[in-house]
Amino acid sequence: MKRLFISLLLLIPVMTFAGCSDGNDGPQTNLPETPGNPGNDNDDNDNSGTVTPGNGKILIAYFSRWGNTNYSADVDASTGASIIVDKGTHRGTTEVVARYIQTAVGGDLHLIETSDPYPTEFDDVRDQNHAEQAAGTLPELKNYIENIDQYDIVFIGYPNWALDVPQAIRSFLSSYDLSSKTVVPFCTNDGYGAGRTYNSVREEATGANILEGIAIEASNVPSAESQVQNWLERIGIEREDPQGASIRITAGGHTFTGEWLDTPLANEIRGMFPLTATLGRYGGREYYGSMPQRPTHTEEGQLRFENGDITYCPSNNTIAIFYAKADDPDMGQLTMRIIPIGKVTSDLAPFNEMDSRLEFTFDN
Ligand SMILES: Cc1cc2nc3c(=O)[nH]c(=O)nc-3n(C[C@H](O)[C@H](O)[C@H](O)COP(=O)(O)O)c2cc1C
Structure with missing residues (x-):
């Protein structure tokens, strides 16, 4: 047709x-x-x-x-x-x-x-x-x-x-x-x-x-x-500069790799590595949970995300990993501001299969 x-x-x-x-x-x-x-x-x-x-x-x-x-x-x-x-x-x-x-x-x-x-x-x-x-x-x-x-x-x-x-x-x-x-x-x-x-x-x-x-x-x-x-x-467009240091995240028997941003907030949180937090699945798009301590740096933040983004939310002091639905008309829009601090660059598919609540460890 x-x-x-x-x-x-x-x-x-x-x-x-x-x-x-x-x-x-x-x-x-x-x-x-x-x-x-x-x-x-x-x-x-x-x-x-x-x-x-x-x-x-x-x-x-x-x-x-x-x-x-x-x-x-x-x-x-x-x-x-x-x-x-x-x-x-x-x-x-x-x-x-x-x-x-x-x-x-x-x-x-x-x-x-x-x-x-x-x-x-x-x-x-x-x-x-x-x-x-x-x-x-x-x-x-x-x-x-x-x-x-x-x-x-x-x-x-x-x-x-x-x-x-x-x-x-x-x-x-x-x-x-x-x-x-x-x-x-x-x-x-x-x-x-x-x-x-x-x-x-x-x-x-x-x-x-x-x-x-x-x-x-x-x-x-x-x-x-x-x-x-x-x-x-x-x-003459080249691959964009890597935005920061390499990191590893382990959860539920999976290891993910990613990049950590070089911003004051991201660096402060990286200073807390190895950082362990219990994160729960929300909306089929993210895992999020409370930070063990509140960072002092902050930024204005944004109401959108890309799949793979690792973010900090100052309003409720949580860290999140977004793994799906960035383009979903309903779920792609946020109501609370988040600040990108890193990005998972390895395959995001395992996030769909993991338990809905588990311990995540972020490390260098
Ligand atoms: C309102 C409308 C006008 C279009 N006009 C043209 C046109 O003038 N010339 C052309 O080659 N294609 C035209 N197209 C076809 C689209 O450019 C083409 O199918 C495009 O690849 C669709 O991209 P999208 O799937 O990202 O919307 C038109 C399509 C629409 C809906």
Whole structure:
């Protein structure tokens, strides 16, 4: 079915996406690139930028229809609903590329989510997008990254929507001062390449150093990992600096390895190693429990987490290990602020199988 959807896309003029039957809307009037030659970007992208030296910390922010649509639980990935099933897990097409980037160079993933989900039916999303692009609407976003300052490199990923970025990308980029950062666009599409999206990213990320982007046709995404790696090498993005010292965590007969951050709070807690605490499972996403003593350093903290994060919560003096559900619309959002102090870098799967309450030891 998706094949059919894609084939139809190639036959149907871009008006179908743009929904601009009256032809009056400026943003939709440019011709798309030749469908027979997808993946070549028709924006001029001079690739003159270089990566700014810094701490090398990378953010990979992306928008996908999956994660922004209330699909029913039994949604069929073959219906053209922009979903890839990867080892039993549903993922957006752009999300899959985001994960290739993370595997290659590290970095924190961030799903750009609008407060109001998009409709499930393609025609309805197309019409809503058309209206939003024509009016320049900036849809409200669900999450705000409080500590954007820590990132030097911001990847920004999106599907080509009517040859341009979904308006949520404009909402995201215009929410932050990215002028001192390197911004790298990546795009998935059904045959029309990047359209004018790189120019739109340049418009919104005022003053940022914009590197050459990549546009990958959705049907090629499942086999595009090496293409992504080659592109990252070509534009000179290296694996982000290790953020700190190596640590080991033992619990329930398992040993996990990870990195400890080099911050005053993390270093203070590392000074308590070997640190033993009884942690309990919560919400299918984390183990948490009381610290043996309260550290004196603190930070403002954040309301989001990445899978693998080891965090300290000052409000209730607890340490936690998040192992799942960072992208879950319900469980991915926190109500109490946490401060990252480290990251488990080994396989997180054993956390799903361990007893729901047990002793964890953190050590060097
Ligand atoms: C509203 C809408 C408009 C689209 N417009 C285009 C387009 O103009 N050109 C194109 O090649 N693909 C277009 N597509 C297809 C998506 O770009 C493509 O399927 C993408 O890989 C989906 O990524 P996602 O799964 O991360 O949302 C459009 C899809 C939607 C929903």
